[in-house]
Amino acid sequence: MSKLNNPSKIYLAFVFIVLYAPIFYLIFYSFNSGGTMSGFEDFTLEHYAAVFNDTRLIIILLNTVIIALLSSFISTVIGVLGAIGIVFLRNRKTRSAVLSLNNILIVSPDVIIGASFLILFTLVGVKLGFASVLISHIAFSIPIVVIMVLPKLMELSSSLIDAASDLGASKRDILTRVIIPYIKPGIFAGFFLALTYSLDDFAVTFFVTGNGFATLSVEIYSMARTGITLTINALSALIFIITLALVVGYYVFNQRSRQIAETRGGQS
Amino acid sequence: MENSSKRPIYLLPYYLWIALFVITPIALVAYFSFFDLSGNLTLENYRNFFTSVYLRMTLSSFWYAFLITLFSILIAYPTAYLLTKTKHKQLWLLLIIIPSWINLLLKTYAFIGIFGLYGPANQFLEFLGIGQQQILFTDFSFVFVSVYIFIPFMILPIFNSLDKLNPALIDASRDLGASSWTTFRRIIFPLAIGGVKSGVQAVFIPALSLFMITRLIAGNKVITLGTAIEQQFLVTQNWGMGSTIAVFLILFMFIIMMLTGQRDKGGTTNVKTK
Numbered sequence: 001m002s003k004l005n006n007p008s009k010i011y012l013a014f015v016f017i018v019l020y021a022p023i024f025y026l027i028f029y030s031f032n033s034g035g036t037m038s039g040f041e042d043f044t045l046e047h048y049a050a051v052f053n054d055t056r057l058i059i060i061l062l063n064t065v066i067i068a069l070l071s072s073f074i075s076t077v078i079g080v081l082g083a084i085g086i087v088f089l090r091n092r093k094t095r096s097a098v099l100s101l102n103n104i105l106i107v108s109p110d111v112i113i114g115a116s117f118l119i120l121f122t123l124v125g126v127k128l129g130f131a132s133v134l135i136s137h138i139a140f141s142i143p144i145v146v147i148m149v150l151p152k153l154m155e156l157s158s159s160l161i162d163a164a165s166d167l168g169a170s171k172r173d174i175l176t177r178v179i180i181p182y183i184k185p186g187i188f189a190g191f192f193l194a195l196t197y198s199l200d201d202f203a204v205t206f207f208v209t210g211n212g213f214a215t216l217s218v219e220i221y222s223m224a225r226t227g228i229t230l231t232i233n234a235l236s237a238l239i240f241i242i243t244l245a246l247v248v249g250y251y252v253f254n255q256r257s258r259q260i261a262e263t264r265g266g267q268s
Numbered sequence: 269m270e271n272s273s274k275r276p277i278y279l280l281p282y283y284l285w286i287a288l289f290v291i292t293p294i295a296l297v298a299y300f301s302f303f304d305l306s307g308n309l310t311l312e313n314y315r316n317f318f319t320s321v322y323l324r325m326t327l328s329s330f331w332y333a334f335l336i337t338l339f340s341i342l343i344a345y346p347t348a349y350l351l352t353k354t355k356h357k358q359l360w361l362l363l364i365i366i367p368s369w370i371n372l373l374l375k376t377y378a379f380i381g382i383f384g385l386y387g388p389a390n391q392f393l394e395f396l397g398i399g400q401q402q403i404l405f406t407d408f409s410f411v412f413v414s415v416y417i418f419i420p421f422m423i424l425p426i427f428n429s430l431d432k433l434n435p436a437l438i439d440a441s442r443d444l445g446a447s448s449w450t451t452f453r454r455i456i457f458p459l460a461i462g463g464v465k466s467g468v469q470a471v472f473i474p475a476l477s478l479f480m481i482t483r484l485i486a487g488n489k490v491i492t493l494g495t496a497i498e499q500q501f502l503v504t505q506n507w508g509m510g511s512t513i514a515v516f517l518i519l520f521m522f523i524i525m526m527l528t529g530q531r532d533k534g535g536t537t538n539v540k541t542k
């Protein structure tokens with residue numbers, strides 16, 4: 001392995017600094033007692049207090065989390081069942097057709113998803129608000145779960161299932177005691193990705209949210225359009241820490257489950 | 269498995285999802301593109317799209333998407349290449365990815381401050397003696413912020429394909445007397461082109477359809493296809509015209525997918541790229 005020379009190190013350092021600078025810039029000014037993002041006056045926590053005192057903001061925060069958890073849970077259930085169904089499709093052509101349909105929502109631009117869902121909800125008569133946002137989030141998370149679960153299912157050798165059914169396991173037993181435990185890492189990865197997609201989404205939500213309901217992204221957008229409020233900075237610092245904790249937690253979880261898998265069966 | 273002819277009941281929600289949220293929405297967009305504001309069946313929207321206003325907008329949208337993609341590649345390629353050479357490369361890669369998990373709006377919002385009249389960017393320019401400039405609400409700031417947002421999605425696939433490269437090939441090329449540049453041009457680049465293609469896919473299509481960054485950073489100076497769709501749907505309430513632009517955006521999407529399509533299905537690379 002060749003060592004990096006100095007110019008390369010400087011280049012990499014530069015990229016990392018540029019990537020992180022805006023985030024730390026936001027967090028730094030969240031402690032500014034002056035009202036702007038330039039000219040640091042004094043250290044203060046008043047903007048954090050403002051976040052926690054703003055009931056409207058807290059409700060929006062709760063909405064966002066509830067939507068994220070509910071939508072990723074439901075989409076994981078539907079997506080896992082869908083992925084199992086896809087794997088058991090015998091016909092190659094049908095299978096690849098279903099897979100292409102599955103991937104359409106992953107590659108479609110958010111504006112298209114948002115606009116077409118808006119038409120759909122208006123025609124069907126779903127009131128824009130919590131329900132429409134939740135349904136949209138479930139809809140765009142399902143294909144992500146399928147994509148994350150599918151590779152694990154492909155790995156699962158069919159002799160395991162045959163063995164289970166030879167030993168008298170019912171279909172339900174095969175699903176809950178053989179398939180699900182085996183693809184668990186994929187399910188968690190899918191759930192986690194769906195969660196972050198939902199928390200991160202702006203464009204789709206923006207289209208289907210209507211007037212009375214907002215998620216965090218939509219709220220930040222309307223706050224940012226009116227100018228700079230350091231409440232957003234304080235909020236972003238909190239979000240950054242939560243994101244970091246989630247990512248690190250997921251990383252550790254992944255490493256550990258990989259280690260367990262390795263020690264358990266290196267012979268596959 | 270023995271009763272594959274019978275439709276298993278547990279697949280029902282998934283198929284319902286495909287029918288309701290994949291096929292129906294696209295069909296609805298296509299259907300609505302044939303109606304004008306007062307609900308008459310017409311080709312007017314398509315005629316409108318081919319007028320100079322919309323054609324110029326489409327061209328400029330493509331131009332900006334091209335610039336954003338180009339700069340992303342120029343910055344991401346060396347980064348990905350150098351990352352494959354570091355010791356704990358998975359950890360470094362994770363550090364590259366973390367910023368992409370921070371809410372998009374927050375990162376964009378940060379640049380409102382950074383590029384603002386009294387922000388650090390202007391302070392730096394003043395320090396250099398250039399003096400205060402209007403940076404926010406220009407196309408420069410739009411391209412810069414977009415590249416910033418998309419960079420991780422370009423680095424990731426390029427890193428993956430460079431990392432899969434067999435180092436023996438590079439050694440062989442060097443042993444046979446090729447210079448570093450020739451090795452890169454004839455060995456590394458062609459073998460890792462798949463990563464670049466996935467990266468282009470992950471950046472170009474979203475860059476065509478951005479609308480939040482154009483509003484917040486470019487101050488309506490830049491109009492992309494995405495901005496136009498949002499405008500038609502949510503401001504003018506002209507769903508017909510909005511759907512027509514959406515139809516073209518979908519068409520462009522398929523063309524780009526075909527141009528950057530790959531034989532091996534490495535489909536998972538562009539998850540988390542919206």
